[in-house]
Amino acid sequence: MRTLAPSKPKARGPAVDLALALVVGLVATLAKRYLDFHLGLPGHAGVGWIAVLVAGRLANGRPGMPTVAGLSMGLWGLPVGLGHSVGYNMLLYGLAGGLLDSGTLLRLPLHRAWAAALAGTAVHLAKFGFVFANAWFSGIIRKVEVYGFLAALRNHVAFGALGGLLGWAIWRFGWKLFTDRPRRRLAR
Numbered sequence: 001m002r003t004l005a006p007s008k009p010k011a012r013g014p015a016v017d018l019a020l021a022l023v024v025g026l027v028a029t030l031a032k033r034y035l036d037f038h039l040g041l042p043g044h045a046g047v048g049w050i051a052v053l054v055a056g057r058l059a060n061g062r063p064g065m066p067t068v069a070g071l072s073m074g075l076w077g078l079p080v081g082l083g084h085s086v087g088y089n090m091l092l093y094g095l096a097g098g099l100l101d102s103g104t105l106l107r108l109p110l111h112r113a114w115a116a117a118l119a120g121t122a123v124h125l126a127k128f129g130f131v132f133a134n135a136w137f138s139g140i141i142r143k144v145e146v147y148g149f150l151a152a153l154r155n156h157v158a159f160g161a162l163g164g165l166l167g168w169a170i171w172r173f174g175w176k177l178f179t180d181r182p183r184r185r186l187a188r
Contacts (some may be wrong), residue, residue, distance in 0.1 A: 014062070021065040024056030025072030028093075029080045032073070042152035043124060043159040049073070050096075050120045050160060054167025055174075057100050057119075058110050070097020092130050096123045113168050120164020121157055128156040 012020075031048030057066045074090025082089055099105060099122060108115040132149075 017060055017062045017065055018068065020060050021056065021068040022072050024052060024060065024065075025069040025093075025097075026076050028052035028056070028069065029073045029076035029082065032077075033080050033082055041155055041159075043128070043156040046124050046127065046156070046159050047163040047166060049093075050123055050163025051166035051170060053097060053100060053123065054110065054116050054120055054164050055170040056167075058116075058168070058171040063106075064101060066097040066100035067094060068097070070094045070100075073097070088134075092127060095130055096127050099123050099126050110168070111171075113165055116164040116168035117161040118164065120162070120167065121160040124156045124160025124163065125153075128153065 028049040031052050032045060035048035036045035053066060053069060056069050060066075071090050071094040073093035074086055074088075077084065077089040077093075078086050084092075100119060105119050105122060108119055110116050110119060
């Protein structure tokens, strides 16, 4: 009995990958906008958009595409209604997508659940740092207790890890469903 190796998937062109990154950005923006349940827990709305960015990074491995997806979140944020300026959203979510493109996170095996959770945590902590720095420079931070800051930081770690795991699960059980082909066997 001879076993044939599975055929390699055809490489997509850069225009298709760019369009996929823009769609990932749109879906992440919609997740950010509509998966915010106003629970009063800082960072809970990050689970959805982080999951979409991580799944998009796994589905579209071309370098630069998570950054494009993050930047497009800033552009999509205006018509979807994220509530901030285009520049603010582009800096915030462009930073998150760019971090998924950074050298350290590119070396992580995102196809493993632990690495996706770590990437989600890093992205959410970068978003938390951006928001914290913005609040610090604007003077709002003086009204926040240290305990509240630490609780928010803990929540961002937990919800970031959960978002990364969810993104891995979406890719693993969704995207791979369409890309994996079973091996065919030829009888002699």
